[in-house]
Amino acid sequence: MVRSTPPDEPRDADPAALDEGARPVAASVAPGQRAPRWTGPAASGSAPHAGRIAPARPGSGRPADLLAAALDEPPAPEAPTLVARLASSSLAVRGALSALCRSARRLGLDDETCAALEMALAEALNNVVEHAYLEDPAGWIVIELDLMDGWAACRVWDGGRPMPRKSIPTTPFPDLSVPLDALPEGGFGWALIHSLAEHLSYERLEGCNCLTFAVRAAPGDVA
Amino acid sequence: MDMAADTQGDVTIVTVRSERIDAASAIRFKDRMRELTEGGDGRVVLDMAAVDFIDSSGLGAIVSAMKVLGPERKLELAGLTPKVMKVFRLTRMDGVFTLHADVEAARAHGASAA
Known part of the structure; x- marks a missing residue:
C-alpha cells in the first residue's frame, strides 16, 4: 500500500492527529490558520502562493483560488x-466532520x-x-476548507x-424500482456528492489523491 | 449505537438515541435492529427524531434492516430531521419508506389502517 505523505508535509507532523479515537482532530482544526503551503509536485519550485495568481492545478494554491478560477472570478480574498x-477510519471521519462543521x-x-x-x-x-x-x-487524510461568501471550498488529500x-x-x-429484496444498500456516495457539490476535480499527484469541490446553499433548497 | 424498543399491540417503536447513523455505526445499527425486532411480527416504526446526521452507509443500513424484517413486516420511519430528510429526498429513498412526522402520527396511522 502506498504510504506517502502530502507534498511538503513532514511525515510525523502531527502524530497525535493520527491517533484513532474519539477526538482525533479537534486539536488540529485551527480556525483562522492558513492552509499549509502545499504547492503540489506540479508546482514545486515555483514561488510560494500568495493568493494573487489563481492556480490551475487542483493540488496547488488554496481551494478558494481554485473555485475563483472555476468561476472565472478574481482570486479570492483572504478567507x-x-x-x-x-x-x-470511520470514527476519525466522524470526529473530523463534527469539528470542521x-x-x-x-x-x-x-x-x-x-x-x-x-x-x-462525509461521502468523500x-x-x-x-x-x-x-x-x-x-x-492519513488531510482536509483543507476555505470559507467564502456563500461558498465553502474544500480539498481532500x-x-x-x-x-x-x-x-x-x-x-x-441506483434504480429503486426493484423488488424489496433487491433494493440497493450502497452506491449512493458519488451521486450524493455530485448532487451536493460543484466544481469537482481530481488529480493523482505523486502518490496522493487530491479531490477538490465546492458547496453552496442552493436557492430554495431547504436543508 | 444507543437504541431502544417498545412494543405496544402490533407496533414496535425502535427509538434511535444516537445523533448519527454513519459509516462508523452502520454495522452496529443493523445488529441492534435485528436484536430489537426479532421474534415480533407487527409493524416496526423507527423513531429518528434524535438523529441529526445520516450518510449513505447509514441509509444502506436502514435498507438492510428493512430487508431483514422481510416482506411481512413493514419498516416505517418517523421524525426525520431536516438533514436526514434531505438525504432521503436526494436518493429518492423517501419513496421507498412510509414516512411519518413523528411517532404519534405513526401510531395514529396504524390505528386508522386497522
Whole structure:
C-alpha cells in the first residue's frame, strides 16, 4: 500500500492527529490558520502562493483560488481556512466532520451550506477510508476548507490507492424500482456528492489523491 | 449505537438515541435492529427524531434492516430531521419508506389502517 505523505508535509507532523479515537482532530482544526503551503509536485519550485495568481492545478494554491478560477472570478480574498488531519477510519471521519462543521459555523458559514458540506465531505471521506485505504486505519487524510461568501471550498488529500480510471466516478443514483429484496444498500456516495457539490476535480499527484469541490446553499433548497 | 424498543399491540417503536447513523455505526445499527425486532411480527416504526446526521452507509443500513424484517413486516420511519430528510429526498429513498412526522402520527396511522 502506498504510504506517502502530502507534498511538503513532514511525515510525523502531527502524530497525535493520527491517533484513532474519539477526538482525533479537534486539536488540529485551527480556525483562522492558513492552509499549509502545499504547492503540489506540479508546482514545486515555483514561488510560494500568495493568493494573487489563481492556480490551475487542483493540488496547488488554496481551494478558494481554485473555485475563483472555476468561476472565472478574481482570486479570492483572504478567507478563513480550516485544516484537519485525521486517520483513515470511520470514527476519525466522524470526529473530523463534527469539528470542521462546528468551526465553520462559528466562522459564519450558514446552516444550509454547512449541512451540504457535511454530507458531501462525509461521502468523500468514507470513500477514502473504504476504497483508497481499504479500511486500513494506518492511512492519513488531510482536509483543507476555505470559507467564502456563500461558498465553502474544500480539498481532500490522501495517500491511498488512486481512484478507478484516475477520474471521478459519475455513477447515477441506483434504480429503486426493484423488488424489496433487491433494493440497493450502497452506491449512493458519488451521486450524493455530485448532487451536493460543484466544481469537482481530481488529480493523482505523486502518490496522493487530491479531490477538490465546492458547496453552496442552493436557492430554495431547504436543508 | 444507543437504541431502544417498545412494543405496544402490533407496533414496535425502535427509538434511535444516537445523533448519527454513519459509516462508523452502520454495522452496529443493523445488529441492534435485528436484536430489537426479532421474534415480533407487527409493524416496526423507527423513531429518528434524535438523529441529526445520516450518510449513505447509514441509509444502506436502514435498507438492510428493512430487508431483514422481510416482506411481512413493514419498516416505517418517523421524525426525520431536516438533514436526514434531505438525504432521503436526494436518493429518492423517501419513496421507498412510509414516512411519518413523528411517532404519534405513526401510531395514529396504524390505528386508522386497522
